[in-house]
Amino acid sequence: MTQHPVRDERRPANEGRRAAARNRAALVAAAREIYAEDGLDAPLSAVARRAGVGQGVLYRHFPDRAAIATAVLEENVRQIEQAAASHGTDLAGTLGVLTWHQAESAAFVGILHAVGAAAGSVVPPYAAALSVRVERALRALLPQGHRLAAEEDDLMIAVAMVSGAVTGPTREQRTRRALAAWRLLGVEVGPVRPFEDRDG
Structure with a gap:
Protein backbone atom coordinates (compact mmCIF):
# COMPACT_ATOMS: atom_id res chain seq x y z
CA MET A 1 0.00 0.00 0.00
CA ASP A 64 -34.10 46.77 -2.93
CA ARG A 65 -33.21 50.46 -2.86
CA ALA A 66 -35.54 51.09 0.09
CA ALA A 67 -33.71 48.56 2.28
CA ILE A 68 -30.27 50.08 1.79
CA ALA A 69 -31.58 53.67 1.99
CA THR A 70 -33.25 52.87 5.32
CA ALA A 71 -30.03 51.30 6.66
CA VAL A 72 -28.03 54.35 5.62
CA LEU A 73 -30.46 57.00 6.87
CA GLU A 74 -31.25 55.21 10.14
CA GLU A 75 -28.14 56.72 11.76
CA ASN A 76 -29.15 60.26 10.74
CA VAL A 77 -32.62 59.82 12.21
CA ARG A 78 -31.36 58.07 15.35
CA GLN A 79 -29.00 60.95 16.16
CA ILE A 80 -31.86 63.45 15.90
CA GLU A 81 -34.01 61.27 18.15
CA GLN A 82 -31.16 60.94 20.67
CA ALA A 83 -30.58 64.69 20.65
CA ALA A 84 -34.27 65.36 21.24
CA ALA A 85 -34.39 62.85 24.11
CA SER A 86 -31.16 64.06 25.70
CA HIS A 87 -31.49 65.89 29.01
CA GLY A 88 -30.78 69.57 28.51
CA THR A 89 -31.17 69.61 24.72
CA ASP A 90 -33.85 72.01 23.56
CA LEU A 91 -35.42 72.59 20.14
CA ALA A 92 -32.58 74.89 19.01
CA GLY A 93 -29.96 72.27 19.96
CA THR A 94 -31.82 69.50 18.16
CA LEU A 95 -32.25 71.72 15.09
CA GLY A 96 -28.45 72.14 15.17
CA VAL A 97 -28.09 68.35 14.89
CA LEU A 98 -30.73 68.22 12.15
CA THR A 99 -28.95 71.00 10.24
CA TRP A 100 -25.62 69.15 10.48
CA HIS A 101 -27.22 66.10 8.86
CA GLN A 102 -28.86 68.27 6.20
CA ALA A 103 -25.48 69.79 5.27
CA GLU A 104 -23.78 66.38 5.40
CA SER A 105 -26.10 64.18 3.34
CA ALA A 106 -27.91 64.80 0.06
CA ALA A 107 -29.90 61.61 0.74
CA PHE A 108 -31.15 62.90 4.09
CA VAL A 109 -32.09 66.21 2.49
CA GLY A 110 -33.91 64.25 -0.19
CA ILE A 111 -36.26 62.48 2.20
CA LEU A 112 -37.00 65.62 4.22
CA HIS A 113 -37.60 67.72 1.13
CA ALA A 114 -39.75 65.10 -0.58
CA VAL A 115 -41.95 64.50 2.44
CA GLY A 116 -42.32 68.19 3.32
CA ALA A 117 -43.30 69.06 -0.23
CA ALA A 118 -45.46 65.96 -0.68
CA ALA A 119 -48.68 67.55 -1.92
CA GLY A 120 -49.58 65.32 -4.84
CA SER A 121 -46.16 63.64 -5.08
CA VAL A 122 -45.50 59.98 -4.36
CA VAL A 123 -43.21 59.55 -1.35
CA PRO A 124 -41.65 56.12 -0.80
CA PRO A 125 -42.97 54.50 2.40
CA TYR A 126 -39.49 54.21 3.95
CA ALA A 127 -38.92 57.96 3.43
CA ALA A 128 -42.27 58.79 4.99
CA ALA A 129 -41.56 56.53 7.99
CA LEU A 130 -38.14 58.10 8.62
CA SER A 131 -39.55 61.59 8.22
CA VAL A 132 -42.33 60.84 10.73
CA ARG A 133 -39.65 59.88 13.28
CA VAL A 134 -37.82 63.18 12.70
CA GLU A 135 -41.07 65.12 13.05
CA ARG A 136 -42.00 63.27 16.26
CA ALA A 137 -38.60 64.03 17.80
CA LEU A 138 -38.79 67.75 16.91
CA ARG A 139 -42.45 68.14 17.85
CA ALA A 140 -41.76 66.79 21.35
CA LEU A 141 -39.54 69.86 21.94
CA LEU A 142 -41.77 72.44 20.25
CA PRO A 143 -42.93 74.95 22.87
CA GLN A 144 -46.57 75.94 22.82
CA GLY A 145 -46.98 79.12 20.80
CA HIS A 146 -43.75 78.60 18.83
CA ARG A 147 -43.95 79.94 15.28
CA LEU A 148 -43.52 76.39 13.89
CA ALA A 149 -46.54 75.19 15.87
CA ALA A 150 -49.10 77.61 14.39
CA GLU A 151 -50.45 75.02 11.93
CA GLU A 152 -50.09 71.24 12.01
CA ASP A 153 -47.88 71.05 8.90
CA ASP A 154 -45.73 74.13 9.61
CA LEU A 155 -42.90 72.25 11.29
CA MET A 156 -42.13 69.86 8.44
CA ILE A 157 -42.84 72.46 5.76
CA ALA A 158 -40.14 74.59 7.39
CA VAL A 159 -37.76 71.60 7.51
CA ALA A 160 -38.47 70.94 3.81
CA MET A 161 -37.89 74.61 2.96
CA VAL A 162 -34.53 74.58 4.71
CA SER A 163 -33.68 71.27 3.01
CA GLY A 164 -34.41 72.92 -0.35
CA ALA A 165 -31.92 75.67 0.47
CA VAL A 166 -29.11 73.26 1.37
CA THR A 167 -27.03 73.49 -1.80
CA GLY A 168 -23.39 74.09 -2.57
CA PRO A 169 -20.21 72.14 -3.22
CA THR A 170 -18.86 72.25 0.35
CA ARG A 171 -20.32 71.39 3.75
CA GLU A 172 -19.51 74.92 4.92
CA GLN A 173 -21.55 76.48 2.11
CA ARG A 174 -24.44 74.11 2.69
CA THR A 175 -24.38 74.84 6.44
CA ARG A 176 -24.29 78.59 5.82
CA ARG A 177 -27.28 78.36 3.47
CA ALA A 178 -29.24 76.18 5.93
CA LEU A 179 -28.61 78.62 8.77
CA ALA A 180 -29.63 81.54 6.54
CA ALA A 181 -32.89 79.73 5.73
CA TRP A 182 -33.63 79.09 9.41
CA ARG A 183 -32.83 82.74 10.17
CA LEU A 184 -35.20 83.94 7.43
CA LEU A 185 -37.88 81.73 8.97
CA GLY A 186 -37.18 83.37 12.34
CA VAL A 187 -36.12 80.08 13.97
CA GLU A 188 -33.19 79.83 16.40
CA VAL A 189 -30.71 77.02 15.73
CA GLY A 190 -28.02 75.80 18.14
CA PRO A 191 -24.48 74.67 17.28
CA VAL A 192 -24.36 72.72 14.02
CA ARG A 193 -22.68 69.39 14.81
CA PRO A 194 -23.51 65.70 15.09
CA PHE A 195 -25.03 64.55 18.35
CA GLU A 196 -22.02 62.47 19.50
CA ASP A 197 -19.81 65.55 19.53
CA ARG A 198 -22.10 67.53 21.78
CA ASP A 199 -20.53 66.29 25.01
CA GLY A 200 -17.01 66.13 23.67
Missing part, protein backbone atom coordinates in the same frame (compact mmCIF):
# COMPACT_ATOMS: atom_id res chain seq x y z
CA THR A 2 1.43 3.28 -1.08
CA GLN A 3 1.20 6.16 1.30
CA HIS A 4 1.04 9.67 -0.04
CA PRO A 5 2.76 12.39 1.92
CA VAL A 6 0.34 14.51 3.89
CA ARG A 7 0.57 18.13 2.97
CA ASP A 8 0.82 20.55 5.81
CA GLU A 9 -1.49 23.01 4.04
CA ARG A 10 -4.65 24.09 5.71
CA ARG A 11 -7.65 25.29 3.85
CA PRO A 12 -8.66 28.81 4.74
CA ALA A 13 -11.39 28.87 7.34
CA ASN A 14 -14.86 29.63 6.09
CA GLU A 15 -15.55 33.05 7.54
CA GLY A 16 -19.27 32.83 6.82
CA ARG A 17 -21.03 35.20 9.19
CA ARG A 18 -17.97 37.38 9.79
CA ALA A 19 -17.52 37.93 6.05
CA ALA A 20 -21.24 38.65 5.68
CA ALA A 21 -21.13 41.20 8.50
CA ARG A 22 -18.04 42.84 6.96
CA ASN A 23 -19.72 42.99 3.55
CA ARG A 24 -22.87 44.52 5.01
CA ALA A 25 -20.87 47.15 6.90
CA ALA A 26 -18.86 47.93 3.76
CA LEU A 27 -22.05 48.31 1.74
CA VAL A 28 -23.65 50.66 4.29
CA ALA A 29 -20.46 52.76 4.48
CA ALA A 30 -20.20 52.92 0.69
CA ALA A 31 -23.88 53.79 0.30
CA ARG A 32 -23.57 56.49 2.97
CA GLU A 33 -20.70 58.11 1.03
CA ILE A 34 -22.37 57.84 -2.37
CA TYR A 35 -25.81 58.94 -1.15
CA ALA A 36 -24.26 61.86 0.75
CA GLU A 37 -22.68 63.01 -2.52
CA ASP A 38 -25.32 62.10 -5.10
CA GLY A 39 -28.59 61.46 -3.25
CA LEU A 40 -30.80 58.39 -3.21
CA ASP A 41 -31.01 58.10 -6.99
CA ALA A 42 -27.33 57.05 -7.26
CA PRO A 43 -26.99 53.68 -8.99
CA LEU A 44 -26.76 50.65 -6.73
CA SER A 45 -23.95 49.31 -8.93
CA ALA A 46 -21.84 52.29 -7.76
CA VAL A 47 -22.49 51.30 -4.14
CA ALA A 48 -21.39 47.70 -4.78
CA ARG A 49 -18.27 48.89 -6.62
CA ARG A 50 -17.25 51.29 -3.85
CA ALA A 51 -17.80 48.54 -1.24
CA GLY A 52 -15.63 46.16 -3.28
CA VAL A 53 -18.34 43.50 -3.65
CA GLY A 54 -20.47 42.19 -6.48
CA GLN A 55 -24.06 43.27 -7.01
CA GLY A 56 -25.22 39.81 -5.98
CA VAL A 57 -23.74 40.41 -2.51
CA LEU A 58 -25.48 43.78 -2.34
CA TYR A 59 -28.88 42.25 -3.18
CA ARG A 60 -28.32 39.42 -0.69
CA HIS A 61 -28.10 42.00 2.09
CA PHE A 62 -30.45 44.64 0.67
CA PRO A 63 -33.14 43.32 -1.67
Whole structure:
Protein backbone atom coordinates (compact mmCIF):
# COMPACT_ATOMS: atom_id res chain seq x y z
CA MET A 1 0.00 0.00 0.00
CA THR A 2 1.43 3.28 -1.08
CA GLN A 3 1.20 6.16 1.30
CA HIS A 4 1.04 9.67 -0.04
CA PRO A 5 2.76 12.39 1.92
CA VAL A 6 0.34 14.51 3.89
CA ARG A 7 0.57 18.13 2.97
CA ASP A 8 0.82 20.55 5.81
CA GLU A 9 -1.49 23.01 4.04
CA ARG A 10 -4.65 24.09 5.71
CA ARG A 11 -7.65 25.29 3.85
CA PRO A 12 -8.66 28.81 4.74
CA ALA A 13 -11.39 28.87 7.34
CA ASN A 14 -14.86 29.63 6.09
CA GLU A 15 -15.55 33.05 7.54
CA GLY A 16 -19.27 32.83 6.82
CA ARG A 17 -21.03 35.20 9.19
CA ARG A 18 -17.97 37.38 9.79
CA ALA A 19 -17.52 37.93 6.05
CA ALA A 20 -21.24 38.65 5.68
CA ALA A 21 -21.13 41.20 8.50
CA ARG A 22 -18.04 42.84 6.96
CA ASN A 23 -19.72 42.99 3.55
CA ARG A 24 -22.87 44.52 5.01
CA ALA A 25 -20.87 47.15 6.90
CA ALA A 26 -18.86 47.93 3.76
CA LEU A 27 -22.05 48.31 1.74
CA VAL A 28 -23.65 50.66 4.29
CA ALA A 29 -20.46 52.76 4.48
CA ALA A 30 -20.20 52.92 0.69
CA ALA A 31 -23.88 53.79 0.30
CA ARG A 32 -23.57 56.49 2.97
CA GLU A 33 -20.70 58.11 1.03
CA ILE A 34 -22.37 57.84 -2.37
CA TYR A 35 -25.81 58.94 -1.15
CA ALA A 36 -24.26 61.86 0.75
CA GLU A 37 -22.68 63.01 -2.52
CA ASP A 38 -25.32 62.10 -5.10
CA GLY A 39 -28.59 61.46 -3.25
CA LEU A 40 -30.80 58.39 -3.21
CA ASP A 41 -31.01 58.10 -6.99
CA ALA A 42 -27.33 57.05 -7.26
CA PRO A 43 -26.99 53.68 -8.99
CA LEU A 44 -26.76 50.65 -6.73
CA SER A 45 -23.95 49.31 -8.93
CA ALA A 46 -21.84 52.29 -7.76
CA VAL A 47 -22.49 51.30 -4.14
CA ALA A 48 -21.39 47.70 -4.78
CA ARG A 49 -18.27 48.89 -6.62
CA ARG A 50 -17.25 51.29 -3.85
CA ALA A 51 -17.80 48.54 -1.24
CA GLY A 52 -15.63 46.16 -3.28
CA VAL A 53 -18.34 43.50 -3.65
CA GLY A 54 -20.47 42.19 -6.48
CA GLN A 55 -24.06 43.27 -7.01
CA GLY A 56 -25.22 39.81 -5.98
CA VAL A 57 -23.74 40.41 -2.51
CA LEU A 58 -25.48 43.78 -2.34
CA TYR A 59 -28.88 42.25 -3.18
CA ARG A 60 -28.32 39.42 -0.69
CA HIS A 61 -28.10 42.00 2.09
CA PHE A 62 -30.45 44.64 0.67
CA PRO A 63 -33.14 43.32 -1.67
CA ASP A 64 -34.10 46.77 -2.93
CA ARG A 65 -33.21 50.46 -2.86
CA ALA A 66 -35.54 51.09 0.09
CA ALA A 67 -33.71 48.56 2.28
CA ILE A 68 -30.27 50.08 1.79
CA ALA A 69 -31.58 53.67 1.99
CA THR A 70 -33.25 52.87 5.32
CA ALA A 71 -30.03 51.30 6.66
CA VAL A 72 -28.03 54.35 5.62
CA LEU A 73 -30.46 57.00 6.87
CA GLU A 74 -31.25 55.21 10.14
CA GLU A 75 -28.14 56.72 11.76
CA ASN A 76 -29.15 60.26 10.74
CA VAL A 77 -32.62 59.82 12.21
CA ARG A 78 -31.36 58.07 15.35
CA GLN A 79 -29.00 60.95 16.16
CA ILE A 80 -31.86 63.45 15.90
CA GLU A 81 -34.01 61.27 18.15
CA GLN A 82 -31.16 60.94 20.67
CA ALA A 83 -30.58 64.69 20.65
CA ALA A 84 -34.27 65.36 21.24
CA ALA A 85 -34.39 62.85 24.11
CA SER A 86 -31.16 64.06 25.70
CA HIS A 87 -31.49 65.89 29.01
CA GLY A 88 -30.78 69.57 28.51
CA THR A 89 -31.17 69.61 24.72
CA ASP A 90 -33.85 72.01 23.56
CA LEU A 91 -35.42 72.59 20.14
CA ALA A 92 -32.58 74.89 19.01
CA GLY A 93 -29.96 72.27 19.96
CA THR A 94 -31.82 69.50 18.16
CA LEU A 95 -32.25 71.72 15.09
CA GLY A 96 -28.45 72.14 15.17
CA VAL A 97 -28.09 68.35 14.89
CA LEU A 98 -30.73 68.22 12.15
CA THR A 99 -28.95 71.00 10.24
CA TRP A 100 -25.62 69.15 10.48
CA HIS A 101 -27.22 66.10 8.86
CA GLN A 102 -28.86 68.27 6.20
CA ALA A 103 -25.48 69.79 5.27
CA GLU A 104 -23.78 66.38 5.40
CA SER A 105 -26.10 64.18 3.34
CA ALA A 106 -27.91 64.80 0.06
CA ALA A 107 -29.90 61.61 0.74
CA PHE A 108 -31.15 62.90 4.09
CA VAL A 109 -32.09 66.21 2.49
CA GLY A 110 -33.91 64.25 -0.19
CA ILE A 111 -36.26 62.48 2.20
CA LEU A 112 -37.00 65.62 4.22
CA HIS A 113 -37.60 67.72 1.13
CA ALA A 114 -39.75 65.10 -0.58
CA VAL A 115 -41.95 64.50 2.44
CA GLY A 116 -42.32 68.19 3.32
CA ALA A 117 -43.30 69.06 -0.23
CA ALA A 118 -45.46 65.96 -0.68
CA ALA A 119 -48.68 67.55 -1.92
CA GLY A 120 -49.58 65.32 -4.84
CA SER A 121 -46.16 63.64 -5.08
CA VAL A 122 -45.50 59.98 -4.36
CA VAL A 123 -43.21 59.55 -1.35
CA PRO A 124 -41.65 56.12 -0.80
CA PRO A 125 -42.97 54.50 2.40
CA TYR A 126 -39.49 54.21 3.95
CA ALA A 127 -38.92 57.96 3.43
CA ALA A 128 -42.27 58.79 4.99
CA ALA A 129 -41.56 56.53 7.99
CA LEU A 130 -38.14 58.10 8.62
CA SER A 131 -39.55 61.59 8.22
CA VAL A 132 -42.33 60.84 10.73
CA ARG A 133 -39.65 59.88 13.28
CA VAL A 134 -37.82 63.18 12.70
CA GLU A 135 -41.07 65.12 13.05
CA ARG A 136 -42.00 63.27 16.26
CA ALA A 137 -38.60 64.03 17.80
CA LEU A 138 -38.79 67.75 16.91
CA ARG A 139 -42.45 68.14 17.85
CA ALA A 140 -41.76 66.79 21.35
CA LEU A 141 -39.54 69.86 21.94
CA LEU A 142 -41.77 72.44 20.25
CA PRO A 143 -42.93 74.95 22.87
CA GLN A 144 -46.57 75.94 22.82
CA GLY A 145 -46.98 79.12 20.80
CA HIS A 146 -43.75 78.60 18.83
CA ARG A 147 -43.95 79.94 15.28
CA LEU A 148 -43.52 76.39 13.89
CA ALA A 149 -46.54 75.19 15.87
CA ALA A 150 -49.10 77.61 14.39
CA GLU A 151 -50.45 75.02 11.93
CA GLU A 152 -50.09 71.24 12.01
CA ASP A 153 -47.88 71.05 8.90
CA ASP A 154 -45.73 74.13 9.61
CA LEU A 155 -42.90 72.25 11.29
CA MET A 156 -42.13 69.86 8.44
CA ILE A 157 -42.84 72.46 5.76
CA ALA A 158 -40.14 74.59 7.39
CA VAL A 159 -37.76 71.60 7.51
CA ALA A 160 -38.47 70.94 3.81
CA MET A 161 -37.89 74.61 2.96
CA VAL A 162 -34.53 74.58 4.71
CA SER A 163 -33.68 71.27 3.01
CA GLY A 164 -34.41 72.92 -0.35
CA ALA A 165 -31.92 75.67 0.47
CA VAL A 166 -29.11 73.26 1.37
CA THR A 167 -27.03 73.49 -1.80
CA GLY A 168 -23.39 74.09 -2.57
CA PRO A 169 -20.21 72.14 -3.22
CA THR A 170 -18.86 72.25 0.35
CA ARG A 171 -20.32 71.39 3.75
CA GLU A 172 -19.51 74.92 4.92
CA GLN A 173 -21.55 76.48 2.11
CA ARG A 174 -24.44 74.11 2.69
CA THR A 175 -24.38 74.84 6.44
CA ARG A 176 -24.29 78.59 5.82
CA ARG A 177 -27.28 78.36 3.47
CA ALA A 178 -29.24 76.18 5.93
CA LEU A 179 -28.61 78.62 8.77
CA ALA A 180 -29.63 81.54 6.54
CA ALA A 181 -32.89 79.73 5.73
CA TRP A 182 -33.63 79.09 9.41
CA ARG A 183 -32.83 82.74 10.17
CA LEU A 184 -35.20 83.94 7.43
CA LEU A 185 -37.88 81.73 8.97
CA GLY A 186 -37.18 83.37 12.34
CA VAL A 187 -36.12 80.08 13.97
CA GLU A 188 -33.19 79.83 16.40
CA VAL A 189 -30.71 77.02 15.73
CA GLY A 190 -28.02 75.80 18.14
CA PRO A 191 -24.48 74.67 17.28
CA VAL A 192 -24.36 72.72 14.02
CA ARG A 193 -22.68 69.39 14.81
CA PRO A 194 -23.51 65.70 15.09
CA PHE A 195 -25.03 64.55 18.35
CA GLU A 196 -22.02 62.47 19.50
CA ASP A 197 -19.81 65.55 19.53
CA ARG A 198 -22.10 67.53 21.78
CA ASP A 199 -20.53 66.29 25.01
CA GLY A 200 -17.01 66.13 23.67
